[in-house]
Amino acid sequence: MDVLIHVFVALHIIGIASLLGGFLTQLRAMGDGTARFTPAMLHGALTMLVTGAVLVGLNQADDQTVNNIKIGVKLALLVVILGLVYVKRDDEKVEKGLFALVGGLTTVNIFIAVLWT
Numbered sequence: 001m002d003v004l005i006h007v008f009v010a011l012h013i014i015g016i017a018s019l020l021g022g023f024l025t026q027l028r029a030m031g032d033g034t035a036r037f038t039p040a041m042l043h044g045a046l047t048m049l050v051t052g053a054v055l056v057g058l059n060q061a062d063d064q065t066v067n068n069i070k071i072g073v074k075l076a077l078l079v080v081i082l083g084l085v086y087v088k089r090d091d092e093k094v095e096k097g098l099f100a101l102v103g104g105l106t107t108v109n110i111f112i113a114v115l116w117t
């Protein structure tokens with residue numbers, strides 16, 4: 001079971017790489033107000049949702065305690081991220097503030113994941 005959990009943590013991290021990496025490649029464009037939500041960001045956000053839900057299930061099946069408040073906060077932030085990226089996925093340009101919000105919330109979720117023990 002431990003190996004399976006670690007495999008899903010690795011997939012979860014690949015999801016972060018895709019979401020945050022997609023954001024970072026658009027930083028210069030964000031400054032010019034011409035950034036767009038790339039497919040990598042949408043697929044990364046979806047990967048986070050699926051692997052996160054699987055991780056909750058695997059940890060519970062393994063009788064490990066899951067911090068429901070922490071997971072709830074992470075889920076709530078991801079729902080906002082995913083909603084924005086999904087709704088605006090075909091927009092050629094996304095406003096600076098909205099684009100920055102997605103990168104900011106992703107970063108906040110990373111700190112919540114590692115600092116909230």
Ligand code: HEM
Pocket residue numbers: 009012016048049051052053055056059066071074075078081105106109110113114
């Ligand atoms: C942008 C959104 C998210 C980010 C950046 C993120 C980040 C992370 C990171 C860095 C870890 C590894 C932390 C560690 O093992 O110490 C982790 C673990 C985990 N994540 Fe996420 N996560 C996100 C969304 C979610 C969602 C939506 C769920 C659940 C529905 C979730 C559930 C979990 C679980 C269960 C673990 C393993 C146990 C734990 O360390 O809390 N994550 N996440």
